[in-house]
Amino acid sequence: MNYALISENIKKQFKKSKRIVHALKGINLQIREGEIYGLLGPNGSGKSTFIRIASTLLIPDTGSIKIFGYDVVKEATKVQRLINRVSAEASFFKKLSAMENLLFAAGIHGISKKEALEKIYDISEKVGLDRKRLNDPLEDFSRGMQQKVAIARAFMTEPRLMLLDEPTTGLDPRAKREVQSLILQMRENMGATILLTTHDMEEAERLCDYVAIIHRGRIIIKGRTSELKTMIAHKVTNPTFEDVFMEFTGISFDEAEYEEAESA
Structure with a gap:
């Protein structure tokens, strides 16, 4: 079994005002190569903190994450060559064109203009970007x-592991469906392993092979x-992911969102 990511006992805390916030309390995950893995939870549950550690932007207090066998702290440079990250609020030079932004990103990674243009046209076709609008x-x-x-832009570096941190948050329904379809195409057409964080239970159920x-x-x-819903099928007829969440946490998703917001 080949694993794209293995995390062991990841803990992280932050000091806010005069109190300590325990963002992660011992996270263990194993993500198989080639799958879409969903990290599902309310806002403030620790999803983005885990993504930032996996993408080498934060250092855990304890524990380790290995990506394709490389430690994200000790071998950060090697890990960075294998991953890329997309968040809910992607940063761009908004006055520049899509093409200019993509060429700039290519240049940062040492990709020649000729190669970058080939990549841009190829990737744009795969992700459904109209060439006329580049x-x-x-x-x-x-x-x-x-x-x-x-x-x-993230695929310019041909990452083996794509870290998607709430990529559909704030999108209108049509745009959300388009990005969700794109995520499925990414795995199909580009062979990427994907770690997706989301607080959208329908999204997790639609896109993910495996969910934590x-x-x-x-x-x-x-x-x-399918297994998670089957586990509670004897209690709930036609269970939803909302039912799964309530069964294993003891509270509804809305209550959890409120609770996390109050403790932030």
Whole structure:
């Protein structure tokens, strides 16, 4: 079995005002190569903190994450060559065109202009970006289109592991569906392993092969989406992921969102 990511006992705390916030309380995950793995939980549950550690942006207090066998702290440079990250709020030079933003990103990674142009046209086709709009300013793009550009930019480096941190947050329903379809295409057309964080239970169920539910910095339950619903089928007729969350956390998802917001 080949694993893209293995985390062991990841803990992280932050000092806010005069108190300590325990963001992660011992996270253990194993993500198989080639799958879409969902980290599902309310805002403030620790999802983004885990992504930042996996992407070498934060150092854990204890524990380790290995990506394709490389430690994210001790071998950060090697890990950075294997991953890329897309967040809910992708940063761009909004006055510049999509093409200019993509060429700039290519240049940072040492990709020649000739090779970059080939990559841009190839990736744009795969992610559904209209070539005719590549020279339009990013500020004229919808949020959904901007996320497509962000994902295209991430694939310039041909990452083996894509870290998607709430990529559909704030999108209108149509744009959300387009980005969700794109995520499925990424695995199909580009062979990427994907770690997706989301607080959208329908999104997790639609996209993910395997899901871990995180609450208060801990993994509560994990398994294949169908397996998790089957586990409570004797209690609930036609169970939803909302039912799964409530069964294993003891509270509704809305209550968990409120609880996490109050403790932030």
